Amino acid sequence: MEYEKKKVWSILLRLYHWAFALSIVTLCITGFYIHGPWTNSLTEGSASFVMTWVRFVHFIAGYVFTAAVLARIFLYLFGNKQERILEHLPVTPRNIKNFFNTILRYSYIKGGHDTDRLGHNVLAGMTYVLIIIAAVFQLISGFYLLFPEVPIWEQYGVLIFGSQQAARYIHHLLMWLFMIFAFIHVYLVIWNDIRDPEGLVSAIFTGVKFQHKA
């Protein structure tokens, strides 16, 4: 069987993906520390500043995360065919068909491959859209917690979350959503790569997928 090389993901999308992924890992680890610091630096005057450093790393990662989310939103509107939002939502008959087809494939009822598109299947695409929406709330709550005195964050923070504590609570719960998402995401990518050898894992590094020649 012959395969052909197809360019799928732009450089910006791949950069977005890795900025998003690595920032999430960093944010989760530092976030857990900030939530419940597991070290105690006992010696006074030891100049350890551990909480300050962890918070600093958390904020830097937060800015990377924000940049990644903005890049993804830009690509939803102005990216290539695979990256645009209309390919990801079950709003056209073609997408709805793909959506149910994917569910059947994932539950082992149906074999075969996704042949109607190069990019994400609609189930994955829809999940990513929801994750980006969650990410927007995550970064608003984050900036509200960081800059509670800045009028714009105060305004939106109070409007959406009500109070600092409510924002912190939502911020923490959304972190768990990202961790659970990342877990399922990695599993399904590997699952798809095994079942359908189109080079899905390497595609996020190279931007290239392999398709059967028709």
Add this chain to the structure above:
Amino acid sequence: MADTVNKTLDPRVNRRGFLKGCTMAAAALGLSESMVPKMVEAATSAQRPPVIWLHFQECTGCSETLLRGAHPDLANLILDIISLDYHETVMAAAGYQAEQALHDSMEKNAGKYILVVEGGIPTAENGIHCKIAGKTAMESLEEVASNAAAIIAYGTCATFGGVQAAKPNPTGSVGVDKLVHDKPIINISGCPPNPVNFLGTVLHYLTFQRLPAVDSLKRPKFAYGRRIHDHCERRAHFDEGRFVEQFGDEYHKLGYCLYKVGCKGPETFANCPVARFNEAGVWPVAVGHGCIGCTEPNFWDTMTPFYDRIPNVKIPGSGIVEDADRIGTKVLGVTAAAVGIHAVVGIGKRLIKGKSDSEG
């Protein structure tokens, strides 16, 4: 000319105490030293604003902090720079006389008096849960507020409904700004609030003829503009990672940060670490107890459990109330199990059917 020899004020307020009080208020307001004489002048001028003080659903703790400071200067000062015409718990009059005093003051000073409200206003069942002189709190508030120049809601009950507004809020208790929309309102929240902030607001009003700048919850920014955490004396311990693990432990005795035992300083806006209470330089964190966030709306719902960092997760309909991280770990565990089963089914199917499925 400022009356610094004090001919108009209570003789118990000496010059030193008086200037000290004005300077404290100026400092709380963030005004420069040069403003102090102007405030002194405003405080000693004959135009003392008439104040009507209403009590609704509350414990009177706000008046208590005002009156029972360790040092009497501040309370005397406040009671001297305003003309307190009606205050249900400290006035000598009772019954019809008291009602008469309220009525007279409202008529004489219509459109000029400051209304201070202490206590939440119950709204359920048309407000029958709190009645004074045969009128519900809602009716009293509407009546007195209609002719007020400005309203100061004093304490967390009057600002956000108070502890009685905790879920499920059986009396439908709300703060003043939910019922009165056409008057300038200042919320001085806290349970109890710091009298310095009340004094600061009143002096600001007297000196500049307008109310101070407020945040989105109508709290004066001079007092509620920063988080407790940002001015806390234990902040250095936080930054360097030294925490109290539990109350009474070695680190508690050393005065480390109370973050891990649930201090809500990082999410609470108030000037407690700066203004402090009772002129004795104390406030909750200074004496070893975390902040419980009493200046924030619905703190009894959002800030509880008081000794944990964030609220527990309540799953509606199931009655499950659990720590967020424990629930998160469980959900992650269930996900891992589902992924495992999914993978095993896939491998099993391939073993039975051979490789044909994937090549198809």
